[in-house]
Amino acid sequence: xxxxxxxxxxxxxxxxxxxxxxxxxxxxxxxxxxxxxxxxxxxxxxxxxxxxxxxxxxxxxxxxxxxxxxxxxxxxxxxxxxxxxxxxxxxxxxxxxxxxxxxxxxxxxxxxxxxxxxxxxxxxxxxxxxxxxxxxxxxxxxxxxxxxxxxxxxxxxxxxxxxxxxxxxxxxxxxxxxxxxxxxxxxxxxxxxxxxxxxxxxxxxxxxxxxxxxxxxxxxxxxxxxxxxxxxxxxxxxxxxxxxxxxxxxxxxxxxxxxxxxxxxxxxxxxxxxxxxxxxxxxxxxxxxxxxxxxx
Amino acid sequence: xxxxxxxxxxxxxxxxxxxxxxxxxxxxxxxxxxxxxxxxxxxxxxxxxxxxxxxxxxxxxxxxxxxxxxxxxxxxxxxxxxxxxxxxxxxxxxxxxxxxxxxxxxxxxxxxxxxxxxxxxxx
Numbered sequence: 001x002x003x004x005x006x007x008x009x010x011x012x013x014x015x016x017x018x019x020x021x022x023x024x025x026x027x028x029x030x031x032x033x034x035x036x037x038x039x040x041x042x043x044x045x046x047x048x049x050x051x052x053x054x055x056x057x058x059x060x061x062x063x064x065x066x067x068x069x070x071x072x073x074x075x076x077x078x079x080x081x082x083x084x085x086x087x088x089x090x091x092x093x094x095x096x097x098x099x100x101x102x103x104x105x106x107x108x109x110x111x112x113x114x115x116x117x118x119x120x121x122x123x124x125x126x127x128x129x130x131x132x133x134x135x136x137x138x139x140x141x142x143x144x145x146x147x148x149x150x151x152x153x154x155x156x157x158x159x160x161x162x163x164x165x166x167x168x169x170x171x172x173x174x175x176x177x178x179x180x181x182x183x184x185x186x187x188x189x190x191x192x193x194x195x196x197x198x199x200x201x202x203x204x205x206x207x208x209x210x211x212x213x214x215x216x217x218x219x220x221x222x223x224x225x226x227x228x229x230x231x232x233x234x235x236x237x238x239x240x241x242x243x244x245x246x247x248x249x250x251x252x253x254x255x256x257x258x259x260x261x262x263x264x265x266x267x268x269x270x271x272x273x274x275x276x277x278x279x280x281x282x283x284x285x286x287x288x289x290x291x292x293x294x295x296x
Numbered sequence: 297x298x299x300x301x302x303x304x305x306x307x308x309x310x311x312x313x314x315x316x317x318x319x320x321x322x323x324x325x326x327x328x329x330x331x332x333x334x335x336x337x338x339x340x341x342x343x344x345x346x347x348x349x350x351x352x353x354x355x356x357x358x359x360x361x362x363x364x365x366x367x368x369x370x371x372x373x374x375x376x377x378x379x380x381x382x383x384x385x386x387x388x389x390x391x392x393x394x395x396x397x398x399x400x401x402x403x404x405x406x407x408x409x410x411x412x413x414x415x416x417x418x419x
Contacts, residue, residue, distance in 0.1 A: 212406070212407050212408065215316075215317070215407055216405075216406065216407075218309060218313060219310060219313060219404035219405065222307050222310055223307075223382060223403060226307065292384065292400075292401075292402045293399070293400075293401050294389065294399060294401075295399040295413065295416070295417070296392075296397060296398060296399055296400070
């Protein structure tokens, strides 16, 4: 704003001189009453302006001093807040690391259990398949032997049938004996087939059961891998934040503090928050077992 | 003709195990690796799909969003959609129910139980 103090001083001087002169020369005269009144008002206004201007010249110093104190106070407050933020962030990071550590511990336990079961189930499966192969081999041999016996019996029966045409009584007897023998062989054959079928069914049932357990175990292995990957990403993110925090040590500059806090926020948002949103705790189970089923 | 099931999971091994289990029972299986791919395959094979089996936590598009999107499409208003997920909280189940899911299966799945449920739902 423009300073009119000098003009006001001139106005005061002129108004005062004119009013004084008028008062001396035309006392009790109403001729110059209007002019005198105007002079009086201009004098008052000039004085008022000068008074106001004097005050406003003093006030700015006081204000500047206040600003200075305010800024200093704000700076202290800001650093306190920054420190509190650092402590809070440190606690959060420690909490996250601890949580990740616990999750990894649980996963390790689950995985150990799962791997143990997986290995034992694979052993059982391979045992089952080996048993199956051995049984199939034995069964083939057994069947082969039975078929050979049946074939030889059939050959004998054939010669007996040939002999029958000669109406030989002895041959007829022999033939009926061979038919009985064939029936017995066939009965043995049937027993062998039934026995082997039952055994094969049992073995394949065991194999199937073990395959199903392996399927469940592999699912746990898969989910555990996801969890480990999740924890690894989170650890990397936290390490990045911690590394960013480390840069700020011994740096009292307020702008740098602000930049750091913004950087922490960006990193936290980029890694930790978005990571949690993207894939929140892939494994919830604490033990090894199939999950629930619910139809709505 | 074999009934067709669309299996959606970002884990290849889980998807393969689901497909193996369903195929062993005579079902035909289509596979997708996330919600978005599932949506594309579902719309491309809308007339052939008898049931959808989806995971919840997947990149690009999660299971609940997929269900809501599919339920908004006239060709999928009645197709059964089962969730197969590690999520087991009541809150998540309620959200699934509200979104239009037909059922909720918690991983790891028991192949026998999975087949039982599938048979119950689509025969």
